[in-house]
Amino acid sequence: MWFAVLAGAAGCYALKYVGSVIPVHILEQPTVKKIVLLLPISLLSALVAVQTFASSQDLVLDARVPALAAATVALKFKTPFILVVLLAAVTAAALRYFGLAV
């Protein structure tokens, strides 16, 4: 695990550093600019989907799904981050505690 931690950190620092030394025109290219903007959106959305519906390599519907639905409603009402997270945790924990979902 130390490999992942250190290699990940080194690469992320390198990316920050690269931006301070490369010629401006490369990152100013519309295609590069657009991709850099869209990358976090596609990766984070994929992570949300996997964190919600996947259990190792199986797709499942469990307490995480209603929890995410609750979080979605909270986000629509511009609820602060910590409350969104807590609401999801409490929803899933309660459904499991009362045996309504796994």
Place this chain on the structure above:
Amino acid sequence: MNTIQNEWNAVRRQIVGNAVSIGFAVAMYGVSFGALGTTTGLTIPQTMALSLLMFTGASQFTLVSTLASGGTALTAVIASWLMGTRNAAYSMRMTPILKTSGPGKFVAVQLTIDESTAMGLAQDEEAFQGRASRLAFWATGLSVYLLWNLATFIGAISVSAIGDPKSFGLDAAIAAGLFALVWPQIKSRTDLSVAFGGALIALALTPIVPPGIPVLAAAMVAVIVGWVTSRRLS
């Protein structure tokens, strides 16, 4: 002269105040990150090393949740790099404003993240010969660095104390936390289609390829859509 000094004092107070509040807001994510790190099997020092050395929240969450879903170390590392590409754009934008040289530059590079860049760019670049922009960047970067790491530590040690993370709904909390990160980034129809495209590809691939790969494959959606839409514009 005095009026300028007074004006600067007022601006300075406001900037530092904002920087501290941003630090506390981000600390909320930090606690969740610390908790997530130790839940997924990283030790407390490893979780702390991510916050101290990587110091870019979305990449940290990505690395840890890829590992949590059973991905290999390599896929987790690559996913965290892809997530960190936007920091290159940030530091490109900030470098001419900061004008730091020597060892200070390496610190500035490390502090270049969403929040410090946004605060730096939110100031009038010309104001007080650029001092406002520079102060906003440094104050926000340092405040977030300090509080993010403190919060990570609190989250990491408190989870070690509780039992089964699922009974506390921590797995759902992770999904919701990631969702809250991506939500404000979706501003257009293109963004929305990239979000759905990435999610669907990841789910479609989940049963057939090893964990971690589905998320990396989702990056292709951003590359293809980014390429096609910017081509159409020009």
